Amino acid sequence: xxxxxxxxxxxxxxxxxxxxxxxxxxxxxxxxxxxxxxxxxxxxxxxxxxxxxxxxxxxxxxxxxxxxxxxxxxxxxxxxxxxxxxxxxxxxxxxxxxxxxxxxxxxxxxxxxxxxxxxxxxxxxxxxxxxxxxxxxxxxxxxxxxxxxxxxxxxxxxxxxxx
Amino acid sequence: xxxxxxxxxxxxxxxxxxxxxxxxxxxxxxxxxxxxxxxxxxxxxxxxxxxxxxxxxxxxxxxxxxxxxxxxxxxxxxxxxxxxxxxxxxxxxxxxxxxxxxxxxxxxxxxxxxxxxxxxxxxxxxxxxxxxxxxxxxxxxxxxxxxxxxxxxxxxxxxxxxxxxxxxxxxxxxxxxxxxxxxxxxxxxxxxxxxxxxxxxxxxxxxxxxxxxxxxxxxxxxxxxxxxxxxxxxxxxxxxxxxxxxxxxxxxxxxxxxxxxxxxxxxxxxxxxxxxxxxxxxxxxxxxxxxxxxxxxxxxxxxxxxxxxxxxxxxxxxxxxxxxxxxxxxxxxxxxxxxxxxxxxxxxxxxxxxxxxxxxxxxxxxxxxxxxxxxxxxxxxxxxxxxxxxxxxxxxxxxxxxxxxxxxxxxxxxxxxxxxxxxxxxxxxxxxxxxxxxxxxxxxxxxxxxxxxxxxxxxxxxxxxxxxxxxxxxxxxxxxxxxxxxxxxxxxxxxxxxxxxxxxxxxxxxxxxxxxxxxxxxxxxxxxxxxxxxxxxxxxxxxxxxxxxxxxxxxxxxxxxxxxxxxxxxxxxx
Numbered sequence: 123x124x125x126x127x128x129x130x131x132x133x134x135x136x137x138x139x140x141x142x143x144x145x146x147x148x149x150x151x152x153x154x155x156x157x158x159x160x161x162x163x164x165x166x167x168x169x170x171x172x173x174x175x176x177x178x179x180x181x182x183x184x185x186x187x188x189x190x191x192x193x194x195x196x197x198x199x200x201x202x203x204x205x206x207x208x209x210x211x212x213x214x215x216x217x218x219x220x221x222x223x224x225x226x227x228x229x230x231x232x233x234x235x236x237x238x239x240x241x242x243x244x245x246x247x248x249x250x251x252x253x254x255x256x257x258x259x260x261x262x263x264x265x266x267x268x269x270x271x272x273x274x275x276x277x278x279x280x281x282x283x284x285x
Numbered sequence: 286x287x288x289x290x291x292x293x294x295x296x297x298x299x300x301x302x303x304x305x306x307x308x309x310x311x312x313x314x315x316x317x318x319x320x321x322x323x324x325x326x327x328x329x330x331x332x333x334x335x336x337x338x339x340x341x342x343x344x345x346x347x348x349x350x351x352x353x354x355x356x357x358x359x360x361x362x363x364x365x366x367x368x369x370x371x372x373x374x375x376x377x378x379x380x381x382x383x384x385x386x387x388x389x390x391x392x393x394x395x396x397x398x399x400x401x402x403x404x405x406x407x408x409x410x411x412x413x414x415x416x417x418x419x420x421x422x423x424x425x426x427x428x429x430x431x432x433x434x435x436x437x438x439x440x441x442x443x444x445x446x447x448x449x450x451x452x453x454x455x456x457x458x459x460x461x462x463x464x465x466x467x468x469x470x471x472x473x474x475x476x477x478x479x480x481x482x483x484x485x486x487x488x489x490x491x492x493x494x495x496x497x498x499x500x501x502x503x504x505x506x507x508x509x510x511x512x513x514x515x516x517x518x519x520x521x522x523x524x525x526x527x528x529x530x531x532x533x534x535x536x537x538x539x540x541x542x543x544x545x546x547x548x549x550x551x552x553x554x555x556x557x558x559x560x561x562x563x564x565x566x567x568x569x570x571x572x573x574x575x576x577x578x579x580x581x582x583x584x585x586x587x588x589x590x591x592x593x594x595x596x597x598x599x600x601x602x603x604x605x606x607x608x609x610x611x612x613x614x615x616x617x618x619x620x621x622x623x624x625x626x627x628x629x630x631x632x633x634x635x636x637x638x639x640x641x642x643x644x645x646x647x648x649x650x651x652x653x654x655x656x657x658x659x660x661x662x663x664x665x666x667x668x669x670x671x672x673x674x675x676x677x678x679x680x681x682x683x684x685x686x687x688x689x690x691x692x693x694x695x696x697x698x699x700x701x702x703x704x705x706x707x708x709x710x711x712x713x714x715x716x717x718x719x720x721x722x723x724x725x726x727x728x729x730x731x732x733x734x735x736x737x738x739x740x741x742x743x744x745x746x747x748x749x750x751x752x753x754x755x756x757x758x759x760x761x762x763x764x765x766x767x768x769x770x771x772x773x774x775x776x777x778x779x780x781x782x783x784x785x786x787x788x789x790x791x792x793x794x795x796x797x798x799x800x801x802x803x804x805x806x807x808x809x810x811x812x813x814x815x816x817x818x819x820x821x822x823x824x825x826x827x828x829x830x831x832x833x834x835x836x837x838x839x840x841x842x843x844x845x846x847x848x849x850x851x852x853x854x855x856x857x858x859x
């Protein structure tokens with residue numbers, strides 16, 4: 123099953139390498155990974171999406187907790203949560219296709235952020251499913267390039283991951 | 286406030302931590318540090334002949350004393366040579382501080398001479414690592430390193446030290462922190478009382494209980510509590526390879542070791558138990574055999590300081606995360622307060638069953654009548670000659686298993702071996718580390734002709750520093766454990782397990798300035814051991830013992846089977 127693990131980690135050189143190294147050493151898989159400093163610059167917030175059996179996920183969270191630089195950690199999929207991913211996608215947009223792509227982008231509430239005579243660059247945010255549905259709808263023939271940030275997640279309601 | 290260079294700060298900080306010996310090897314990036322060592326006498330440096338040996342010396346000392354060992358090596362090859370030793374300590378959760386020199390900060394990343402990314406190389410095998418960015422950080426980093434290495438589940442910590450952090454005339458204010466707090470690190474201080482209470486109830490209601498204890502009891506200095514619990518309940522106990530001695534091996538309630546080469550009675554009792562109290566163990570694959578068939582009837586209680594050890598390989602019914610000593614104290618208190626006793630009738634029939642099992646194999650092996658020693662006989666001879674009082678530092682292979690089976694340890698910290706990583710070459714330097722710190726004790730390296738050659742150069746270090754360890758080499762001319770597997774699983778095709786062209790061991794020992802003795806037949810063994818611990822008490826003695834190359838270690842569990850599935854000899858299976 124897919125899990126979203128959110129980690130509060132010391133913003134220090136080498137901390138990211140320890141997290142990534144752990145996944146590699148123990149053959150856990152990483153589907154997406156995002157990391158950036160928080161409002162407190164001594165801390166980074168990392169979101170990892172991974173999948174595995176219940177035992178594997180339990181080991182992943184326990185092993186992550188053992189890393190000295192990991193301050194706190196939560197498996198967001200254990201409760202209600204929000205998740206978002208941002209995608210920039212460059213597509214061929216010429217002739218009859220041009221209007222159709224614009225319409226599809228509107229339906230998915232995407233924004234066209236760059237335009238040339240033959241190319242649109244569209245920005246889209248949403249869940250992983252939504253981004254994939256958009257790619258499907260556009261069709262691989264006209265996609266020139268995609269870049270995705272990976273998932274960021276946060277718990278719904280009062281719950282916070284903080285010091 | 287006092288002004289010190291980075292090199293001086295390092296030495297002073299080690300002194301503040303109570304370090305007496307540092308094991309290491311100098312080189313370009315550490316010259317400032319070695320100069321700082323030269324100018325003081327509080328912390329002594331021991332010059333090894335290979336950096337790997339420095340790590341094993343520190344490790345042996347740590348296992349015997351419970352205090353962290355300290356290693357100091359230069360950058361590049363000096364650092365990479367410590368990796369096996371760091372991994373060895375990591376596998377067995379041994380506290381160790383490894384300080385590695387590094388090229389000057391401005392050269393890092395530029396493929397400089399003797400540069401290697403030690404932070405990256407060591408990452409998978411350390412508990413934590415630090416890279417020094419400014420000389421003034423040194424005292425705090427050393428304090429943190431010792432705290433992390435020794436608290437919670439112990440382990441090795443690396444400090445990477447660029448040369449420009451130690452420049453003699455670059456002086457900074459020095460003060461050693463009294464306490465340290467790391468906001469992201471707080472090892473558990475006690476177990477969950479509700480869980481402990483539940484565990485005690487299950488434990489007291491058991492009909493066929495087993496206590497399965499391991500290295501965590503030795504590391505957690507909880508041997509006394511373990512003894513009180515086991516004796517108070519009159520329950521049988523089996524110990525892992527790493528835990529031997531925490532409970533006395535010669536005691537009636539001890540069933541010996543369990544697992545792949547565990548005793549018949551230990552493995553049978555585990556398999557048939559209805560309640561297992563696992564203390565400071567990790568359900569290693571060399572213990573459990575096939576996990577799907579592991580102890581089918583047992584409710585399992587598991588005490589461990591590391592939450593990731595719980596339910597890692599075997600599902601645990603009642604987990605208790607906490608330090609073994611405080612958890613056992615609480616268990617003892619609750620038992621007293623509950624004023625209940627175990628089911629006496631059930632216990633009588635359980636012990637009767639165990640005594641039946643004890644008769645079946647009973648550590649038997651066939652002796653030769655041509656005078657050629659069996660390795661088991663050699664270990665029994667050693668046990669008698671040392672009255673079971675020696676520190677036994679083992680290498681890896683058949684001799685290690687024979688030592689674990691036939692040398693009965695009555696005290697913790699006296700059986701020192703690389704259990705997790707299985708590092709050949711560990712035993713001799715580990716013995717040196719023990720002997721340097723316990724000069725009045727008998728310290729024996731039990732080894733084979735394969736393992737000993739992986740760090741034999743340290744005989745030179747022993748002469749320089751006067752370290753009279755005893756090397757007891759069970760020489761069968763083969764890599765015995767490899768050969769055993771080849772006999773059992775590869776129809777006796779001995780692929781690269783025979784060692785030709787072995788040296789004349791006595792001459793080799795003499796060449797290094799030591800004593801070499803030879804045992805060819807069993808009638809020579811006692812005399813040679815008497816000389817070793819008598820006439821040559823203060824000398825390093827290398828005893829080369831010719832043993833039967835055909836011998837296998839038994840019992841041996843049948844791979845992927847249950848605990849109870851064992852070979853008991855070459856022809857007898859359960």
